[in-house]
Amino acid sequence: MPRRLPGTLFLRNLIERRSLLFQLVRRDFEQRFVGSAMGWIWSLVQPLVQLAIWVFVFQYCLKIKAGTGEDAAPYPLVLFAGILPWMLFSETVQRSASSILDQAGLITKTVFPAEIVPLAVFLSTLVSHALGLALMVVVAALVLHQASWFLLLLPVYTLALGLFAVGVAWIVSSLHVFLRDTAQAVGLILNVWFWATPIMIVRAQFPVKAWPVIDSNPLSYGVHAYRRLLLTNRLPDAADLAVLMGAGAAIFVLGGLFFRHMKRGFADVL
Numbered sequence: 001m002p003r004r005l006p007g008t009l010f011l012r013n014l015i016e017r018r019s020l021l022f023q024l025v026r027r028d029f030e031q032r033f034v035g036s037a038m039g040w041i042w043s044l045v046q047p048l049v050q051l052a053i054w055v056f057v058f059q060y061c062l063k064i065k066a067g068t069g070e071d072a073a074p075y076p077l078v079l080f081a082g083i084l085p086w087m088l089f090s091e092t093v094q095r096s097a098s099s100i101l102d103q104a105g106l107i108t109k110t111v112f113p114a115e116i117v118p119l120a121v122f123l124s125t126l127v128s129h130a131l132g133l134a135l136m137v138v139v140a141a142l143v144l145h146q147a148s149w150f151l152l153l154l155p156v157y158t159l160a161l162g163l164f165a166v167g168v169a170w171i172v173s174s175l176h177v178f179l180r181d182t183a184q185a186v187g188l189i190l191n192v193w194f195w196a197t198p199i200m201i202v203r204a205q206f207p208v209k210a211w212p213v214i215d216s217n218p219l220s221y222g223v224h225a226y227r228r229l230l231l232t233n234r235l236p237d238a239a240d241l242a243v244l245m246g247a248g249a250a251i252f253v254l255g256g257l258f259f260r261h262m263k264r265g266f267a268d269v270l
Helices: 006-016 018-032 039-061 075-096 104-109 116-144 149-178 182-195 208-215 218-231 238-269
Strands: none
Touching (some): 039 075, 039 116, 075 116, 075 149, 075 182, 104 238, 116 149, 116 218, 149 182, 149 218, 149 238, 218 238
16 A cells, blocks of 8 residues: 655645644634733734834834835835735744643643644634735725735735745744753744845845845745735746745645654653
8 A cells, every 4th residue: 555645644634633723723813812802903913013113213213215116115015015924934933832832731631633733823823914914905005006916816825935834833843842942942043034034124235145045045035925916016926936835845844744753752751
C-alpha cells in the first residue's frame, strides 16, 4: 500500500475534526477579549492606535514620504496596507509559540491532534485580519475614490501568507515544548524581521546593499501585493504570488514534517 504524504493525512484529519477546530478557534477568539467591555473591537482599536503613532513619528517627525505607484498613496494608507499582512503573520507565530504548552492538559489526557492548535491560532487571528482588511478597503475607497475587482484576489494572497505563517508556527510551537526560551527568541526574531520588511519605508528607500535581504524575505512580496491590490487598480506581479506561494507551500510542508517528528516526544515533557 503506498505511503500517504503528511499533507494528505493532515488534510484528511482536519476534515474529520473540523468541529473540534471550530471550537478551538471560537474559544481562542473569545478568550482574547474575555471580560472586555469593547470585546472584538479591540482587535481594530489596537492596530489603529499603533498606526497613528507610527504615522506621527515617521511622517511628521522624520518626514518620511511615500514612493511611486501604489506607494504614492497617502502615507497612512501605504503603512496600513503593509501592516495588515505583517500582523497576520507575526501574531500567528508569536501566539502559537506557547500554544502547545497552553493546551498541555488537553493534549496529554485525550487523543488530540496537536497540530491543529497553531492552525486554530491562525484562524482566530484571521478573523481580526478580516476586520482590519474590511476597514482598509472602505477607507481606501473613500480616500482614493476607487475600488478594483482585483480585490477578489486577496484571499489567494492571504492563503499563501497563511501557509507560511502556519508552517513557521508549527516549528516554533514544537520547539517551545522542549526549549522554553523559544517564545522569547521568537519575539526578538520577529522584531528584526519587521524592520527587514518594507513596511515603514518601501524597498527603494532601503540602502542598495540591503536589497538582497529584502528580496529574500517572502513577506516583502506579500506586503507589495497587498499594497498593489488595496491601493491601485493594477494586478500584482505574478512573480510576487509565485514567490509567496512557493515559500508558503515549502514552509508549510517542512513545518508539518518537523512538528510531526517533534510531537513524538511531547508526552515526555508536557
